[in-house]
Amino acid sequence: MRYLLRKIGLLLLTLWAAVTLNFFLPRMMPGSPTDAAIAKLAQNGPVSPATRAAIEAQLGVPTGNIWDQYVAYLGNVLTLDFGISYTFFPQSVSELVLTALPWTLVMVGVVTIVAFVLGTLLGVLAAWKRGTFLDSLPTLTGTFTSAFPYFWTALLLLFFLGYVLQWFPTSGAYSPRATPNLSPEFIADAAYHAVLPAVTILITSLGGWILGMRNTMINTLGDDYVTFAEANGLKPRAVALKYAARNAILPNLTGFGLALGGVVGGSLLVERVFAYPGVGYLLYNAVTNQDFPLMQALFLMITVSVLVANFIVDVLYGYLDPRTRR
């Protein structure tokens, strides 16, 4: 319990630090969004002070001292008010993010978890049956596929399965005619659209989990407690799972935490290739259009999700490994 409280305290502290950095860093950078807009306009001729005032009024130049700004900012963050997007005017940033988030969370999140679970199980099997076909097949395939770059796999799948064979749709998260709702038909449609991006992520990330688990488990198989468990006549399945795999999974959990944290921001390329309306695609749009409010909100969200994912893994770790609890 004290372990949990300490971890929660640590999480709150790092969250505050991240939010604060997100406030100060842009203010420490030279230039401002207004300057950027005026510089663009200046290419077509002189800009009058009135235009400048109009742009400032539109963007909302901060007033008051920095402390008041900071307090106002904290209040805005807590109420999820990140302003209005430049690109998708007049939609608010939080509205945009909240529409994009479920797509990414469900598609990338589910795939990441599936890849971890499947890869770990295959890794356990490979290590336990070391030197057999069950070891060499997943290990070799895994080594091969994990060397593929995301976007390359994505383009390959898109071309063959989407364009040539036309088995799967080539873009979007659902059919153009459908409207998002929770009816079975729509969910089936969305799942159908998610297949290609999901398979892309699965193919490129599965190998890492298989190899990582296999190699750590081969180490734990050589540990004395495994030999002793065998000497005591435990059933092979118990030795493999409760003794060898149970200890081998610990270092892999850290990797899983990082992967989970990366779910929110890390699928940019895949989402771009498949024009999948998730957070990655939104971030891509924000960056190419210099949409500062949107970028700031997305960066903050990515940071926060990494922190939260790490917190979850930390807590899980404490539960799974008694040695870290102290």
Added chain:
Amino acid sequence: MTLLDVDDVSIVYEPRGAEPVTAVRGATFSLEQGEFVGLVGESGSGKSTLGFALTGLAKAPARISSGRIAFDGTDIAHLDGEDLRRQRRGGFAMVLQSGMNALNPVRTIANHFADIFAAHEHVPRGRRRERAVELVEKVELPASVLDRYPGELSGGMRQRVAIALAMSLDPRLLVFDEPTTALDVLVQRAVMDTIIELQREENFTAILVSHDLGVVLESTARVLVMHDGVIVEDGPSARILTDPQDDYTRMLLSHYADPRAEVVELPGLRVAGSQISTTGEPPAEPATDAAPSGRAGTRTGRTRAAVVLDGVSKVYPPPRRGEDPVTAVDDVSFTIEPGDALALVGASGSGKSTIAKLITGVERPTAGTVRLGDTDVGSLRRAGLRRLRRDVQMVFQDPYSALNPLHSVEYTLMRPVVNFGGLRGREARRRMLELLEIVGLTPVEQFAAKLPHQLSGGQRQRVVIARALACDPQVIIADEPVSMLDVSLRAGVLALIEDLREQWGVSLLFITHDLLSARVVTDKILVLNRGRVVERGETAQVLRFPEDDYTVELLDAVPQPGRAAD
């Protein structure tokens, strides 16, 4: 009744892509129900391989190539899978060498018992907790350990748990593979006593696999001696002690001596109590003359300095919040005059190694001063520490991890010669070869080219010693330099250390728990208990006529082959 009948068993190691090696050759013996037998041999003798085979744990690349291991009439040498697993209850069990690591770090002790009970279903569900309590109490542990994780127990407690787990199978044959080797001296003794008592009460047949003939002769009634995969001797302990038949056994026995005796003799080493001066004159005096004049060149311009510790304490911050700070060293003062040899003895946790760290400048004292000549070691910064490293060198306990496995002996020795000796090119190489010659690794050119894994433990330790000598130090700190070595190699390394001190006038701080080696290489001794000095004086005097209870306890923990008689 014959419980175990081993008939002409050979075991080969068949590593992939390498020549097969025969580890055990034609082992033949049988054990009666209730016998307690020792299986002794040095590293590489095949004793553990045989022990694993007897409990059905021989795994690839090891393979039982021929022979029969009949356990209660069934041949288990070629039993497999489920049949073998069933034999493990009420059959044969094993306690591993490193009992500390034999427990799953993420399962509570109670769960370890539960796993075994679930695997064999020989204890009814409702009685399992009760039975686990019974078992841990048998090994003299409180029932509360059941709810703990292995990481929360000490090494000795973990080994006791491992024994209790093996006992939970109701074994008829129990093989102990070096059950106390990784433990602290005093704990070793206590765990060994528990094993002996258990065997007597439960009357199972037991095999004690050990490298230490002393321990085995003390605890078992019959001893098998293994050498190079062959059982060279098999007889009652008493007879082996008085009338060993094999040369190898005789050689092993010659390496045991009582540190309390008036004259202590080891092959190549002889120390008599009468050698110790009674006039109070420090025996360090002749060391200055002992340095051969031919070597004086390497020492020119450098004065010999004494190591002086004055009222030194070292307090570490509490390991966890809310606990007390740890006082590792508590108000210790001593002086090592140039060329003198001082033994620092005590069980683990007594502060011996912390003192070494203080003298090498790795740690700074919390109170008091550590001086080498005029230098205050505790206040040295970067450059000063670098100079100190030239004067104070360490010989580490574990020669297997003290050498970088990727570097040749030549490279390892050249580093200090170049960095501290200031020699370059051919001169440096000559010095390197000279060092090998000094530590007796000849032909030197051949040894210079070798990698650590091509050397035996004793040879590795000689390289470590040569490395320590490379920068011509004034003080050598040897931290348990022989405890990882086979008994037959120890005397050689000890003799080398003794020689070096006499020839080169190096001062020696000899840290050990092994009183016998302290007796043969040092003149003075300091007994530490929980960071405090409990006894000090001439080594022979202190060991022969100890005054403090703790010293007596340490002395009693030294295995004495002869003690089996009583």
